[in-house]
Amino acid sequence: RIDAASARAEAAAVRGAAEKAKLGAVEAKARSDAQQSEAEDQRAALESKLQCALQAVDAAVADSAERANDASRARADADDSRTLAESTRARLVEAESAWAAAEGARAVQELARSEADGARKDAEG
Secondary structure: OHHHHHHHHHHHHHHHHHHHHHHHHHHHHHHHHHHHHHHHHHHHHHHHHHHHHHHHHHHHHHHHHHHHHHHHHHHHHHHHHHHHHHHHHHHHHHHHHHHHHHHHHHHHHHHHHHHHHHHHHHHHO
């Protein structure tokens, strides 16, 4: 009887320890699942942040390319304006030269007229 009672008590203690171990394993599994779920949530949040950062980089690259194109167009416009200004300056020099030639021709004409008037007066007088 003592051996049987002792064996029953020992069996009950073993069952209790097994139940306790099983409960501990269930709790450990629940903690593990919770940690895994939290890790997955963090990974998803990081992926979302990474995606936003990549989109920001793409937008910055596109903006930079657009600004570079704008600068290139502005440079081309400035070159065109410079060419037009140089052409206008050359035409102005030509016009001033033509004006000076016309002034010279007028002066020669005036001198010829004056000489003709003097010769006419000499001839009349």
